[in-house]
Amino acid sequence: MTGTSSFRRAERMSGIEISEIVQLSEAAAALRAEGRDVVALSTGEPDFPTPPHVIAAAHAAAAAGQTRYTPTLGTPALRAAIAAAAGTVAGEVIVSTGAKQVLANAMLATLDPGDEVIMPAPCWTSYADIVTLAGGRPVVLPCPAAQGFKLRPEELARAITGRSRWLMLNSPSNPTGAIYSREELRALAEVLADHPQVMVLSDEIYRHLAFSPWTSMREAAPELTERLLIVDGVSKAYSMTGWRIGWGIGPAPMIRAMGAVQGQVTSGASSVSQAAALAALTGDQGLLDTRRAALRARRDRVVAALNALPGVTCAAPDGAFYAFPDITGAMERLGAESDAAFCKLVLDRAGLAIVPGRAFGLPGHARLSFAYSDADLDAGLDRLSAVLAPGPVAA
The missing domain is CATH 3.90.1150.10 (Aspartate Aminotransferase, domain 1)
Incomplete structure (x- = not known):
C-alpha cells in the first residue's frame, strides 16, 4: 500500500x-x-x-494491594512527609512522575503565548524546551565561569520585561555544580521585589549533594513564598531515577492549577513508587x-x-x-x-x-x-x- x-x-x-x-x-x-x-x-x-529499605517498602506496598490509582496530587502520606520536611502544609505539595513533570505542569499551568521565562545558562537542557512546548519564550542569560556560572542581580534587572513570568534557578546546578549563597539569593530577591508578576522556580533536586553551605530560596527569601515553586525529588540523592518521583512545593492556588494539568496528562504518580519515596524520606538519612x-x-x-x-x-x-x-x-x-x-x-x-x-x-x-x-x-x-x-x- x-x-x-x-x-x-x-x-x-x-x-x-x-x-x-x-x-x-x-x-x-x-x-x-x-x-x-x-x-x-x-x-x-x-x-x-536504591537503598534496601526503600525497595523493601515498595515490595510491602505492592503485596498489601497498593497498586491502584492514587490521588492526582499524591498520596496523603507522602505529601504530608514532604510538607513536614519543608515546614509547610500538604495543600502546598504536588507529587509528580519525576521532577521534569513538575516543571512541565508549572509551565503549562501559568504561561500564555509569548510569556518569558528567564534562565541563567548553563542550565539543564530540558528547561528551554519545556518552556517552548508550553508556549513561552526562553530568555537565556549566559553566565560564564568568570562569575561562577551564576546570575548577577544587575543582569536579572536588565532582563525583566512586561512579559516576564518566571525566573528559573537551579542550585546546586546541573551542569556546573554552582551553588547560590544566601547573600546571592537575597540580592536576586531584592530585584524581584519591584516585579511582583515574576514567579520563581527554584530547582533544588541536588540539595542533598552540596559540598559547600547550601540555602533554599524559601529560606533566603521568605517574602517570595507566595510566588515561589520549589522543585525536588528522590531521583538523585536516593539513587531512585527509575522510580520517577518528584514534587513541587508552592502556594496552594499554583499547586491546584498544576494538579489540573497533571490530572489530564498522567493522573497520579505510581502508587508503589510513592510508597518507596515515603520510605526514602522517613528512613535513616x-x-x-x-x-x-x-x-x-x-x-x-x-x-x-x-x-x-x-x-x-x-x-x-x-x-x-x-x-x-x-x-x-x-x-x-x-x-x-x-x-x-x-x-x-x-x-x-x-x-x-x-x-x-x-x-x-x-x-x-x-x-x-x-x-x-x-x-x-x-x-x-x-x-x-x-x-x-x-x-x-x-x-
Whole structure:
C-alpha cells in the first residue's frame, strides 16, 4: 500500500528533539551493541543502588494491594512527609512522575503565548524546551565561569520585561555544580521585589549533594513564598531515577492549577513508587552523608585529572555530581571547530561519551558526570588523557 503520510509536526515542536544528553547515551549504547569498547560519563544517574529499605517498602506496598490509582496530587502520606520536611502544609505539595513533570505542569499551568521565562545558562537542557512546548519564550542569560556560572542581580534587572513570568534557578546546578549563597539569593530577591508578576522556580533536586553551605530560596527569601515553586525529588540523592518521583512545593492556588494539568496528562504518580519515596524520606538519612562523601572524593579526583590535561581548566563544583571544564584549548589542540565536534571526536577516537557545553547553553565547555563507578571514571579519564596527551596529535 502506498501513499503520502498525513503526519505533520505542530509548530510548537519546531527545533525540539530528544535531549542531546540522551542522544549521546543512546549513541554510546549503540556502539557497545556493535562491539565497540565505550565508556559513558554522559548521564546524571548515580551508580549507587536504591537503598534496601526503600525497595523493601515498595515490595510491602505492592503485596498489601497498593497498586491502584492514587490521588492526582499524591498520596496523603507522602505529601504530608514532604510538607513536614519543608515546614509547610500538604495543600502546598504536588507529587509528580519525576521532577521534569513538575516543571512541565508549572509551565503549562501559568504561561500564555509569548510569556518569558528567564534562565541563567548553563542550565539543564530540558528547561528551554519545556518552556517552548508550553508556549513561552526562553530568555537565556549566559553566565560564564568568570562569575561562577551564576546570575548577577544587575543582569536579572536588565532582563525583566512586561512579559516576564518566571525566573528559573537551579542550585546546586546541573551542569556546573554552582551553588547560590544566601547573600546571592537575597540580592536576586531584592530585584524581584519591584516585579511582583515574576514567579520563581527554584530547582533544588541536588540539595542533598552540596559540598559547600547550601540555602533554599524559601529560606533566603521568605517574602517570595507566595510566588515561589520549589522543585525536588528522590531521583538523585536516593539513587531512585527509575522510580520517577518528584514534587513541587508552592502556594496552594499554583499547586491546584498544576494538579489540573497533571490530572489530564498522567493522573497520579505510581502508587508503589510513592510508597518507596515515603520510605526514602522517613528512613535513616545517614546514607546521604556517606554517599555525599564518596561523591566529594570522586569530584576531587576528576577535577585534579582534568586540570592536568593540556587545554583543559576546571573549577571544583560546589555540589551535584558534574564537572564542567573549559575545553577551548583542547578544542584548538585537536582542530575541533566546536565543543560538539570535540565530543564527537573523543567518542570516535577514544570511545568516551561526554556532553558538549552547547547542550546547556554555554559552548566551549563539556560536562562529565562523576556519578559513575571509580573504575569507569578512571577508564574515562585515561581515554581523554590519551586523546590530549602531549606531543603531536594524529590527524
